[in-house]
Amino acid sequence: MKKRVLVTGGAGFIGSNFCNLKSDVYDVVALDNLFLGSPKNLNSNTKFVQGDACNLEDLQQCGDTFDAVIHLAGTSSAPMFMDDGFADGYVNSVESFVRSIEFARQSGANKFIYASTSSLYGNNPIPLLEDQDVTPPNHYAVTKFCYEHCARCYHQVYPELDIVGFRFMSVYGPNEESKGRYANMISQFLWDIARDLPPVIYGDGEQFRDFTNVADIVQAMELAIETPAGFGNKVYNIGRGESTSFNDIFKTLNAALGKDIEPIYIPNPVKEGYVKGQHADISLIQEELGYQPTVTLKQGIGALVQDLDLAKIRETSSDSLRSN
Ligand SMILES: NC(=O)c1ccc[n+]([C@@H]2O[C@H](COP(=O)([O-])OP(=O)(O)OC[C@H]3O[C@@H](n4cnc5c(N)ncnc54)[C@H](O)[C@@H]3O)[C@@H](O)[C@H]2O)c1
Incomplete structure (x- = not known):
């Protein structure tokens, strides 16, 4: 079964x-309040329930028993906490x-897997390691730090539930x-x-991220589900263990699209803990879960270009506050 x-x-x-990559392996239920998500993202093998993860009745609508719960709902990036979004975001x-x-x-699950974030590291020394001291640089990262500490205390009281937090690096994909x-x-x-629009880049474009394809994030979540029960409360980095600057991403995209668009560089307007560079040490998750990144940046960008459908984009702005 x-x-x-x-x-x-x-x-x-x-x-x-x-859900789409694993609905043939698992019996998957997706709960979402559609704040940002869309049921159109899901294939027909996934059962979709519209509801709020803050509401126990909505969670119960999803079913009585589960083997694993993956918690990805929440206020998913730092700009959402600005101005009016502050209190609701928390x-x-x-x-x-x-x-x-x-x-x-x-529900009887023996695994609870949740999204933490690499934003917790701020501008810590590189490579980023799970046992570094962290001081969350913004409200978004504070909520994820809260998750990690809540998980630690929860596990002391209920050790039968394995809990895995993933500090995702910069995730991209379909x-x-x-x-x-x-x-x-x-x-x-x-x-x-x-669309022949010149993107705005904050600063000189030499900031770098450990860009990670979402297929590898899915791989890590499956590994966490399949790892035998009883491994406790863990926090792992997930990345590729490689980093790339915004300028290099820009060049790769121009080349992949056959364009020659020039970006507009502006002084960085982000006041709250802007991250200059990010590069994960992924040895812990490799050793303990057997994780190996499989999608190169070139492959991941190639697939995005091939499947590009501009009609699907919700709302973007080439000069609004960048999320990362
Ligand atoms: N994408 C990244 O690079 C990245 C990096 C680090 C951490 N994360 C974390 O991973 C998780 C998933 O991120 P994502 O990139 O898929 O973002 P996303 O915004 O696409 O996904 C979050 C989903 O949760 C839904 N949601 C929000 N509040 C909800 C609630 N109360 N009840 C039910 N549904 C609710 C939204 O509608 C959205 O579909 C988030 O917690 C995010 O903070 C993402």
């Missing part, structure tokens, strides 16, 4: 990729986490259109260049 897996935020970018992220972990335990201006830089640059 297939394992039953609930994915909160399952109609969003990462969640829908997990409430949504923290409440959806605590309701989902409680629901996971009550199904980001519904995220619009909150999508990864690769997608936002791609959409701009394809």
Whole structure:
């Protein structure tokens, strides 16, 4: 019998990729309140439930028993916490986490897998390692730090539930259109260049990220589900262990699209903890879960260019506040 897996935020970018790639392996249910996600992201093998992960009744609508719960719902990037988004951003992220972990335990799951973030590291020394001291540089990262500490305490009380937090690096791939201006830089640059718009780059463009294809994130989540129960409460980096500058991404996209668009460079307007560089040490997840990145940047960008459908993009702006 297939394992039953609930994915909160399952109609969003990462969640829908997990559901679509793994619905033949697992019996998958996606819960999403459609704040950013879209049911159009999901294939027909995934059961979709429209509802809120902050609400126990909505979680119960998804089913009585699960083997694993993957918690991806929440306020998913730092700009969403600005101005009017501040209080709701916190409430949504923290409440959806605590309701989902409680629901996971009550539903009999033996794995609770959740999204933390590499943003926690701020401008720590590179390569980024799980045991470095971290001081979350913005409200978004604070909510993920809260998840990690909540998970640690929860596991002390309920050790029968294995808990795995993933500090995702910069994730890109298909199904980001519904995220619009909150999508990864690769997608936002791609959409701009394809429409002959000059993307805006903050600073000199030499900032770099450990760009990771969503298929490899899905791989890690499956490994966490399949690892025998009893391994406790863990936090892992997921990345490629390689980094690339925005300028180099830009050149690769121009070449892949056969264009010669010039970006516009502006002084960096981000005041709160802008990250200059990101590069993960992935040895822990490699040793403990057997994770290996499989999609090169060239392959991942090639696939995005091949499947480009500009009609699907929700809302972007080449000069609005970049999400990362
Ligand atoms: N994409 C990245 O590079 C990245 C990096 C680090 C961490 N993360 C984390 O991974 C998770 C998934 O990110 P994503 O990129 O797929 O973002 P996303 O915004 O596409 O996905 C989140 C989904 O959750 C839904 N949602 C929000 N609040 C909800 C609630 N209360 N109940 C039900 N659904 C709700 C949204 O509608 C959306 O579909 C997020 O927690 C994000 O913070 C993402």
